[in-house]
Amino acid sequence: MRPYLGHVIEVQDxxxxxxxxxxxxxxxxxLxxxxxxxxxxxxxxxxxxxxSREELMRDVWxxxxxxxxxxxxxxxxWVRRKLGDDTRQPRLITTIRGRGLRFEVEMTADATSSA
Known part of the structure; x- marks a missing residue:
């Protein structure tokens, strides 16, 4: 995590x-x-x-x-709720079954049409 300190990161909104x-x-x-x-x-x-979940456990916990x-x-x-990301059809943070989590770079076509 340390290499990213100091840089504002913006993805989607x-x-x-x-x-x-x-x-x-x-x-x-x-908050x-x-x-x-x-x-x-x-x-x-x-x-x-x-x-991966292993990376998250190491980096976050x-x-x-x-x-x-x-x-x-x-x-x-908790994060999804606070960010307003639908827990049933997340557009920001998606679960990749068996592999881990991904912060999506852009909204999918489905997200754009339902937004």
Missing amino acids: VRVDPSTRRTWRGDREI LSRKEFDLVHALIARAGSVV GVTFWTSSKTIDVHLG
Whole structure:
């Protein structure tokens, strides 16, 4: 996570400032807990790429052993709600079954037509 410090990252309409630990969706600031911010930052910093659950546990929770994916799932649910991302049909953070999570670089055609 350290290589990304200091650079504001913007993907779709989500903006993350690692130096101030602030997040926005459009013009609205989103208040995230420390772990929620770290999760969003870990994903948006690698937008378009699948980030494995093992990488997230290491980068966000600082553990190198596998405990339970429930920790990630619970925090992901909170993040999706706060960002206004539909938990049933997410457009920002998608789950790639068996591989991990991905922060989508752009909205899919389905998202554009239903927005």
